[in-house]
Amino acid sequence: MRWGMAVDLTQCIRCYACVAACRIEHFLPMGMSWPRLVAMETGGDSPTVSTYSVRCNQCQDAPCVEVCPTGATYQREDGIIAIDQDKCVGCRYCIIACPYQNRTFLSKDKNQGFFPGRVETDFEKAGKKLYRHQVGTTEKCNFCAERIDAGLAKGLKPGVDREATPACVNTCPAQALTFGDLDDPDSEVSRLIKEKNGFQLHPEYDTNPSVYFIDGKIGFSETSNIKDDSKRETAPTGAER
Amino acid sequence: MEIHEWMINYTRQTEWIDRRGIFLWIAFYAGGLGGGLYLVSLYFNSLWGMFISWLIIAVIKGAAHLIYLGKPLRFWRIVFRPNSSWLARGIIFVLAFVVFAAVQLALSFWLPGTALEIVFKVLAGMAALAVTVYTGFVLNTVKAVPFWNSTLLPLLFVLCGILGGFGLAVIIGLNGGNVNIAVAEAGSRWLLIINALLIVVYLWTAANRETTGKKSVMEQMRGNLAPVFWVGIVALGIVIPLAIAFSSYFVSEVSSALLVTGVACEVIGGLALRYCVLKAGAYKPLVAIAG
Numbered sequence: 268m269r270w271g272m273a274v275d276l277t278q279c280i281r282c283y284a285c286v287a288a289c290r291i292e293h294f295l296p297m298g299m300s301w302p303r304l305v306a307m308e309t310g311g312d313s314p315t316v317s318t319y320s321v322r323c324n325q326c327q328d329a330p331c332v333e334v335c336p337t338g339a340t341y342q343r344e345d346g347i348i349a350i351d352q353d354k355c356v357g358c359r360y361c362i363i364a365c366p367y368q369n370r371t372f373l374s375k376d377k378n379q380g381f382f383p384g385r386v387e388t389d390f391e392k393a394g395k396k397l398y399r400h401q402v403g404t405t406e407k408c409n410f411c412a413e414r415i416d417a418g419l420a421k422g423l424k425p426g427v428d429r430e431a432t433p434a435c436v437n438t439c440p441a442q443a444l445t446f447g448d449l450d451d452p453d454s455e456v457s458r459l460i461k462e463k464n465g466f467q468l469h470p471e472y473d474t475n476p477s478v479y480f481i482d483g484k485i486g487f488s489e490t491s492n493i494k495d496d497s498k499r500e501t502a503p504t505g506a507e508r
Numbered sequence: 509m510e511i512h513e514w515m516i517n518y519t520r521q522t523e524w525i526d527r528r529g530i531f532l533w534i535a536f537y538a539g540g541l542g543g544g545l546y547l548v549s550l551y552f553n554s555l556w557g558m559f560i561s562w563l564i565i566a567v568i569k570g571a572a573h574l575i576y577l578g579k580p581l582r583f584w585r586i587v588f589r590p591n592s593s594w595l596a597r598g599i600i601f602v603l604a605f606v607v608f609a610a611v612q613l614a615l616s617f618w619l620p621g622t623a624l625e626i627v628f629k630v631l632a633g634m635a636a637l638a639v640t641v642y643t644g645f646v647l648n649t650v651k652a653v654p655f656w657n658s659t660l661l662p663l664l665f666v667l668c669g670i671l672g673g674f675g676l677a678v679i680i681g682l683n684g685g686n687v688n689i690a691v692a693e694a695g696s697r698w699l700l701i702i703n704a705l706l707i708v709v710y711l712w713t714a715a716n717r718e719t720t721g722k723k724s725v726m727e728q729m730r731g732n733l734a735p736v737f738w739v740g741i742v743a744l745g746i747v748i749p750l751a752i753a754f755s756s757y758f759v760s761e762v763s764s765a766l767l768v769t770g771v772a773c774e775v776i777g778g779l780a781l782r783y784c785v786l787k788a789g790a791y792k793p794l795v796a797i798a799g
Binding site: 334336360367374404472 | 519521523524576577578579580582583585586587588589592593594595596599646649650651652653791792794795
């Protein structure tokens with residue numbers, strides 16, 4: 268079993284819902300986002316801005332696991348790269364080694380609260396009880412491993428049942444994110460990657476990411492994508508939404 | 509940097525040089541300098557040199573590493589993964605050096621000439637060499653940063669460390685330590701030439717590795733790092749010490765003040781070299797920008 272995700276950029280409407288959902292799910296401090304939208308200006312005579320939804324690629328040959336001197340970063344049996352915050356010493360070697368720059372060091376200035384020096388919101392108070400972040404350690408997307416584990420314990424299927432599926436995938440209103448088992452050729456995510464020629468970022472690093480992107484025209488103008496989208500029928504992508 | 513600008517251009521690494529990352533730069537340099545001085549001091553059998561190198565590694569390098577860590581109280585965990593992590597290996601080398609060299613210093617002071625002293629000199633010498641070389645491997649194994657991904661880097665750091673060691677040995681010799689100043693000067697002279705050539709080859713190969721490597725080299729030679737590169741590495745690190753070294757070779761005696769100036773320039777050059785190497789390390793853009 269290997270959990271993976273397909274990000275269909277032809278469907279993505281750049282609404283930041285995935286970023287917001289992750290912040291709520293994991294009570295992320297303001298200075299840190301696990302998934303991010305990367306904006307880029309396209310070339311040509313009339314450049315426009317397009318975006319990428321990126322997150323930790325959960326690489327199967329992860330350089331971050333290799334370089335971690337404490338064993339805090341490790342690979343689970345299901346392929347997810349996890350961090351044991353209690354073992355992390357904050358050396359940041361993993362941040363340096365990640366070719367995708369998808370790790371963040373939680374420094375004090377990134378954890379000053381939503382309204383620094385003013386008020387601590389109920390959301391922040393709840394976060395301190397439910398999902399504790401440790402200043403001085405490194406963090407990143409974990410495919411909502413806690414949801415997956417809890418869902419599997421209940422006999423649910425990640426990628427199909429909402430309760431066992433990552434928050435960003437559940438939230439995406441455009442059905443641009445699909446989650447499932449990459450080792451299962453019949454899973455929705457495997458089918459999408461195969462049919463739509465999904466590709467990994469920077470395959471030359473031999474990291475074998477578990478996040479695939481679908482868009483044969485990366486960097487193309489958003490306008491042209493919108494035109495394409497209007498012609499496309501939105502097909503269900505596996506995850507129950 | 510705006511969140512949107514991140515990863516679409518050549519992005520410089522910041523964690524290991526900016527803000528608190530400065531301490532890692534100091535730690536990396538202190539390791540090279542301390543290890544180099546210990547090896548040179550072994551050659552001259554200079555107890556003062558060995559003691560100073562121990563102080564540099566145990567106190568300066570050790571403190572700089574601890575200050576840099578996000579969770580310094582968990583420092584002991586850093587040695588748990590030597591099978592794959594060069595950082596874990598490096599810290600093991602540092603701890604081994606601190607222990608072996610401390611025992612060796614005690615033996616050299618109270619029981620000189622014993623077989624045990626020689627054994628610990630060998631052990632501490634091997635650890636010192638490892639401390640000098642490991643930082644090169646820490647960087648060299650990072651595939652994501654093409655500028656660092658060179659087999660020349662460990663060699664460059666070792667030779668730079670030994671060069672600094674010869675320089676400090678001259679200072680120790682001038683202050684009555686057991687160092688043959690003429691030999692130390694000769695060592696510096698040769699290493700300065702070899703280092704200068706190695707830096708040129710390193711930059712040449714980095715510039716030809718891939719576009720990101722070339723960007724890193726250009727950043728040093730013509731970009732924001734140009735003052736550090738030309739003044740710190742080239743002028744202070746190579747040209748001035750070489751001029752002083754050759755004047756002492758051809759004119760015979762040069763003043764102590766000039767020798768000390770040359771050594772100070774060498775140390776600044778070594779610091780500048782590591783600063784530039786760390787600061788110029790950059791990642792590829794995440795995606796190719798369509799034309």
